[in-house]
Amino acid sequence: MxxxxxxxxxxxxxxxxxxxxxxxxxxxxxxxxxxxxxxxxxxxxxxxxxxxxxxxxxxxxxxxxxxxxxxxxxxxxxxxxxxxxxxxxxxxxxxxxxxxxxxxxxxxxxxxxxxxxxxRLKTSPKPSELTPVIIMKSYACQRRTPLKHHNLFLTEALEVLAENAEFSENEGRSVAFRRSSSVLKALPYIVRTMQDLKGLPCLGDHSLRVIKEILEDGTSSEVESTRQSEQFQAMKALTGVFGVGVRTADRWFREGIRSPLDLIDTGQKLNHAQQAAVSFRLLGVQYYNDLNTPVTKKEAMVISDIVEKAVKAVLPGAIITLTGGFRRGKEVGHDVDFLITHTEEGAEEKLMPKIVNYLENQGLLLYQKTTRNSYLESKDGPARPPSNMDRFERCFSIFRLEQFKVDCDTSVKASLDSSGTTDKNEESYSGSSWRAVRVDLVVSPYSQFAFATLGWTGSKLFERELRRWAGQEKGMSLSSHALYDSKKQCYFRADSEEEIFSHLGLEYIPPSERNA
The missing domain is CATH 3.40.50.10190 (BRCT domain)
Incomplete structure (x- = not known):
């Protein structure tokens, strides 16, 4: 046996x-x-x-x-x-x-x-495994911040709180959370313990409490309660309506409105932009869905071809640059931004009406609002405070993007899958041969083009930190139009972004690493 x-x-x-x-x-x-x-x-x-x-x-x-x-x-x-x-x-x-x-x-x-x-089971760091000491500079414009980073689980939480602070019009608190998030994005390692954050700048007590709770419990009760709150969800939905800001959304919320559908049901008085965004007569609820569905890089490229054709039809030799998040390497965005200029100074004047007229004749515009260039260097330059608002001639528009122009193959779906928005995109085309897309067109004189390119590339926090560095560290005033030295009382000219960084005494950081 x-x-x-x-x-x-x-x-x-x-x-x-x-x-x-x-x-x-x-x-x-x-x-x-x-x-x-x-x-x-x-x-x-x-x-x-x-x-x-x-x-x-x-x-x-x-x-x-x-x-x-x-x-x-x-x-x-x-x-x-x-x-x-x-x-x-x-x-x-x-x-x-x-x-x-x-x-x-x-x-x-x-x-x-x-x-x-x-x-993961928590282990004590061994002497040879201790996180290396990172010398982190305090301004985001001094740091390289890639699009993909190691601490998404922490930065997403902090940005929920930053967004909620914006809804409450608490700008200081919102910026504090975003600066904390920016530091985590620039780290070359995953944060596993609070010790990993030792010596890092811009991490306030509130941000540290949230990070500590997430590291210990896997989530933050404050962040989760914020995400689930009726007010947060309503403010996100209402500010998603084209032309609606925080104050209007907050007033609507206090009046009992929770979604764009409620605007129709309650008969709210809307301005022209808001009517264009929510009108059932024009596009129905689908219009709202389109504007809140991320635009893919492939769709942005199709729109880029359309814009380039329109601009060069009315001004041969014009230069058109895709800016915003897509210039920084993003695969999806909430809108598409273009900067337009011409090497011949003055040739760009009164260009926007011609572009708009061409696009309207092609049936490509659902909505447009154009503003004239109101910037005067001799008067406005040194006196204006550092701000992300500029005075270029511009057109805020909503494009009608035909479905047949976008080859909805697996590459598009793959980019949508990565952001978790595939279903939304499919919904935006369901029963229709086109979708609505936000497009911003900005015209700049060639002498200001380098500053405009830098300002319109972003990210928002990176640009804010550039202006703060210029003012607090260099005694200068930086805008999307110019760089002015208050001490020397003169302007610095620049033909490229690299020259602007040099004037500010900063190492040049390429667009792909400005994702603060």
């Missing part, structure tokens, strides 16, 4: 082979730590996980990718792993140390869920 012990091993090997054969996720090899859990609970979880197609290993090995435990600290599990490696001569491998919640959530979903910070 076969000894009982050998018979048991054979059974376990067969179970292991069966598990491998039925495994749906072969790249995820899970080992469940029995310590503090007990043999019966581990056996139950093993059977349940295998029944759902997960690969559960009988013993810890070099092929293990995920170690799951219950009621253990990360340090305790690390000690246990070191012991297994020493006794079993298992080669060390990179594994994720996870709480049991990751496995239970994965089984409920039917596939491995993305690992979040709350799933």
């Amino acid at each position: 076969i000894p009982l012990k050998r018979r048991k091993v054979t059974t376990e090997q067969n179970a292991s082979h069966a598990n491998s054969a039925e495994c749906k996720f072969p790249d995820v090899a899970i080992f469940i730590v029995e310590r503090k859990m007990g043999a019966s609970r581990k056996s139950f979880l093993t059977r349940l996980a295998r029944s759902k197609g997960f690969l559960i290993e009988e013993s810890y090995s070099s092929s293990t990718t995920h170690v799951v435990s219950e009621n253990n600290t990360g340090d305790e599990v690390e000690v246990w792993i070191k012991k297994q490696e020493t006794e079993g001569k298992v080669s060390s491998s990179s594994v994720s140390l996870l709480d049991i919640s990751w496995l239970t959530e994965s089984m409920a979903r039917g596939s491995p869920v993305p690992i979040q910070d709350r799933h």
Whole structure:
């Protein structure tokens, strides 16, 4: 007869082979730590996980990718792993140390869920693993801030609070949260403990409390309650209406209005821009949905071709530059901004009416509001305070973008999927051959073009910090029109953004790293 012990091993090997054969996720090899859990609970979880197609290993090995435990600290599990490696001569491998919640959530979903910070077991930093000391400069315009960064789970939370502060017209508080968020975006590592933030600038007490709660609990009660509040949701919806600012939205909220539909139902008096955005007679609710659906980079390129054709038809030799978030490398945006000029100073004067007339004749404009250039350098330049508002000739418009001009292939859908907006885009075209898109056209004299390009590229906080640096550190006044030295009482000319940075005594930062 076969000894009982050998018979048991054979059974376990067969179970292991069966598990491998039925495994749906072969790249995820899970080992469940029995310590503090007990043999019966581990056996139950093993059977349940295998029944759902997960690969559960009988013993810890070099092929293990995920170690799951219950009621253990990360340090305790690390000690246990070191012991297994020493006794079993298992080669060390990179594994994720996870709480049991990751496995239970994965089984409920039917596939491995993305690992979040709350799933990871906390471990004490080793002397060789301590976060490197980062010398972070206090102005965002001194830092390189990439579009994709390591701390999205923290910055999104802070920006919810910043947006809520804007709705309350508390600009100081909003800027404080955004500056904190900007610092986290510039970090070359993931923040895992509060120690990682030591010595960093612009992190106020309120921001630090929120960050600490997220690191410890996985979420912030203040942020979540803000997200779910009726006022926050209503203000987001109402300020999403074209032509509606915070004050108007707040007044509507106090009058009981919660959504654009309520504007129609209650018969609110709307100005021309607001009527264009919510009118059922023109475009119905779909119009509102379009303007709140992100514009893809591919759609922006189609609009760019349309604008270039229109501008050059009325002013040959004109220069057209796509600015805003798309110039910084974003894949989606809420509108499309263009800066227009001509190398011959003065050739751009009275250009906007001609462009608008051309676009209207082509049936491309649903709405437009044009303002004239009111900037006079000799009068306005040095006297004007640093501001993100300029006085260029401009046209705020809503384009009618035909669907057939945008090849809705997998590349467009992929860019939408990355921002979680695929369904919205599909909805915006449903039952219609076109969608509405916000487009801003700005005309600048060539002598101001470098300043205009810098000002209209963003981000909003980066530009704010540039003006603050100019005023507080250099005694200068910077706008999208000019740079004025208050001490020398003279203007600095510039033919490029690089020259402006040089005048300000700053290292040049390319558009792709201005995402503060």
